[in-house]
Amino acid sequence: MRIVLDAMGGDNAPDVTVQGAVAALAKRKDITMILVGQKEVIEEKLSGLSYDKDRLEIVDAREIITNDEAPVFAIRKKKDSSIVVGVKMVRxxxxxxxxxxxxTGAVLAASTIIIKTIKGIIRPALASMMPTIEGPVLAVDCGANVDAKPDHLLQFAVMGDVYMRVVQGVENPRVGLLNIGAESEKGNELTKAVYPRLQQMPLNFVGNVEARDVPNGMADVVVCDAFAGNVMLKTMEGTACALTTLLKRELMSTTLRKICALGLKGAFKNFKAKFDYAEYGGAPLIGLNGCVVKAHGSSNARAIESAIYQAAKFVDGKLVETLRTQIESLSDQFGE
Amino acid sequence: MRIVLDAMGGDNAPDVTVQGAVAALAKRKDITMILVGQKEVIEEKLSGLSYDKDRLEIVDAREIITNDEAPVFAIRKKKDSSIVVGVKMVRxxxxxxxxxxxxTGAVLAASTIIIKTIKGIIRPALASMMPTIEGPVLAVDCGANVDAKPDHLLQFAVMGDVYMRVVQGVENPRVGLLNIGAESEKGNELTKAVYPRLQQMPLNFVGNVEARDVPNGMADVVVCDAFAGNVMLKTMEGTACALTTLLKRELMSTTLRKICALGLKGAFKNFKAKFDYAEYGGAPLIGLNGCVVKAHGSSNARAIESAIYQAAKFVDGKLVETLRTQIESLSDQFGE
Structure with missing residues (x-):
């Protein structure tokens, strides 16, 4: 299996991208990593690290797309960027x-334009693995379609179901609709239109799921438009971060507390790991004729490594083929 | 000042409503509490409690509206419910x-239909005080308008600004637009349409605020449609709850940890209080010709008590009058 990693992308690149790739190579003997980016920069970061040279390739790409560039414009202009070159290798x-x-915008735009969507898929979705107390939940969509239509959400449900089956090994994923109340008639125009149609789908549809219940693991897949999904995802991140800050402040406020806290170091470490995005990999872009994973902008080496394993499962599980078959068999459900 | 409390509303009523009212009477000598609901039930809960009998009245209302009843239908049918009787007293x-x-639906419907909106206000909003590490933020709207239009959001911004000034005493409230990116061109159709118009308003508009930054206290007022606001509010609640559960599990897992945790009891208590909705009162319904506060369904006595103080500040600050003047002076900004 050959995985291309954008060595230049992210707040902490290229250090953590190179480190993450090297760590993954050591654990997974069946993958070859291709680092795309400025060759001499990558080589410098690799120097001194020990890894299997037969399974690490560098592909030179001179340009870098930054977060403040308009995505579509940037990918058209910067043909020699790590993102465009990497995406083309998959195509x-x-x-x-x-x-x-x-x-995120550039990865989305490049993937959609260059790799293209699976036949029958209206729009690809950027899904996100979110931590819950019972293991991860996949929120679809969290970044691609802010003004989604009912048909989009129906397809997101199918995407999420297939992803959780083949990548996460969940047998009969519980698919919930993100909503502001549990009752079927609750919601905005979009969710009200989608609810009865989701009931007709060959899915384990568990009805509406309130945002409050998502962190409790009430569903395996949460279907939503990208605006709501993004708000949910970011609120969770922000709340976890704010609570950790508050807890630290309290624990460090007196000497006695500091001593007691020391005895709980292991407990706090486990606690933190449970809601650590670095363990969950990145956000898969689902619905394309190929595998693309968007890692968190602030990824550390561990998060990059997790994203690599996730991409490997994405490929191993033949997500693209399975989704293609599924969407084809359900084609009469869409296009109302 | 005379405050009517629905003695029968909430998961833990009438115990906590009666207790909350009695606690508030002890602290605020300038208020009279009117408990509306089934007289004999309220009297029974009051028996044995000590309070100033001159400042507590009971108004009999025989019916109770439950959460599963269709709001508008329920308030039309149950004229003798605690909600309808209480709202009419304000009118x-x-x-x-x-x-x-x-x-929530019945309180909203009854208030809007019976008390009516301030002239010029298109739709009232259910705002919510959310905890952050820097003190509370007001999210408007969190429950009333799921399919909001740009004009609604502009008015929510004005409502939030006035509320934070007169009720919370914030001098120049920072008003942010809940969005999925910080840049002005980010967002869905709604936020993109609202952004430039918010810039034209006589407000301290601080631009887009991502959900991740809300718990860090990046704004005093966060403007959003009720769907996004509800998702944000409930995600915060759910995440805080899930994290507390996880932390407890870790702290109770070994005897040594239990002992260390005992030494940190005070720290954990302070930590919990910071994100405890019970300290923040309820959700004010803003834009009506009167003061209505929706307390959390699972309110305990402390939360009811906080909601009473909040309502008192709402009245003291002359929110209705201030908002009326402000909306009138800005009337040329709306109706595009």
Whole structure:
């Protein structure tokens, strides 16, 4: 399996991208990593690290797309950027998956324009693995379609179901509709239109799920438009971060507390790990004719490594083929 | 000041409503509490409690509206419900404020239909005080308008600004637009349409605020449609709850940890209080010709008590009058 990693993308690149790739190579002997980016920069970061040289390739790409560039414009102009070059390798069959912690918009635009969507898919979705007390939940969509239509959400449900089956090994994923009340008639125009149609789908549809219940693990897949999904995802991140800050302040406020806290170091570490996005990999872009994973912009090496394993499962599980078959068999459900 | 409290509303009513009212009477000598609901039930809960009998009245209302009843239908049918009777007292000038922990939909419908909106206000908003590490933020709207239009959001911004000034005493409230990116061109159709118009308003508009930054206290007022606001509010609640559960599990896992945790009891208590909705009162319904506060359905006595103080500040600050003047002076900004 050949995985291309955008060595230049992300707040902490290229250090953490190179480190993450090297760590993954050590654990997974069946993958080859292709680092795309400025060759001499990557080589410098690799120097001194020990890794299997037969399974690490560098592909030179001189340009870098930043977060403040208009995505579509940037990918048209910067043909020699790490994102465009990496995505093209997936399109051309030179690699099985592309991972980037760079500009979400640019990764989305490049993937959609270059790799293209699966026949029958209206719009790809940027899904996100979110931590819950019972293990991860996949929120679809969290970043691609802010003004989604009912048909989009129906397809997101199918995407999420297939993803959780083949990538996460969940047998009969519980698919919930993100809503502001549990009752079927609750919600905005979009969710009210989607609810009865989701009931007709061959899915384990568990009805509306309130945002309050998502962190409790009430569903395996949460379907939503990208605006609501993004708000949910970011609120969770922000709340976890704010609570950790508050807890730290309290624990460090007196000497006695500091001593007691020391005895709980292991407990706090486990606690933190449970809601650590670094363990969950990145956000898969689902609905394309290829595997693309968007890692968090602030990824550390561990998060990059997790994203690589995730991409490997994406490829191993034949997500693209399974989704293609599924969407084809359900084609009469869409286009109302 | 006369405050009507729906004695029958909420998961833990009438115990906590009666207890909350009695606690508030002890602390605020300038208020009279009117408990509306089934007289004999309220009297029974009051028996044994000590309070100033001159400042507590009971108004009998035989019916109770439950959460599963269709709001508009319920308030039309149950004219003798605690919600309808209580709201009418505000309309008729027999009371200055109404508080209920009962059905949100019924409180909203009854208030809008009976008390009516301030002239010029298109739709009232259910705002919510959310905890942050820097003190509370007001999210408007969190429950009333799921399919909001740009004009609604502009008015929510004005409502939030006035509320934070007169009720919370914030001098120049920072008003942010809940969005999925910080840049002005980010967002869905709604936020993109609202952004430039918010810039034209006489407000301290601080631009887009991502959900991740809300718990860090990046704004005093966060403007959003009720769907997004509800998702943000409930995600915060759910995440705080899930994290507390996880932390407890870790702290109770070994005897040594239990002992260390005992030494940190005070720290954990302070930590919990910071994100405890019970300290923040309820959700004010803004834009009506009167003061209505919706307390959390699962309110305890402390939360009811906080909601009473909040309603008192709402009345003291002359929110209705201030908002009326402000909306009138800005009337040329709306109706595009």
């Amino acid at each position: 051309d069959g030179q690699a099985d998956a592309f991972i980037s912690a760079g500009s | 008729d000038g027999q009371a200055d404020a109404f508080i209920s922990a009962g059905s």
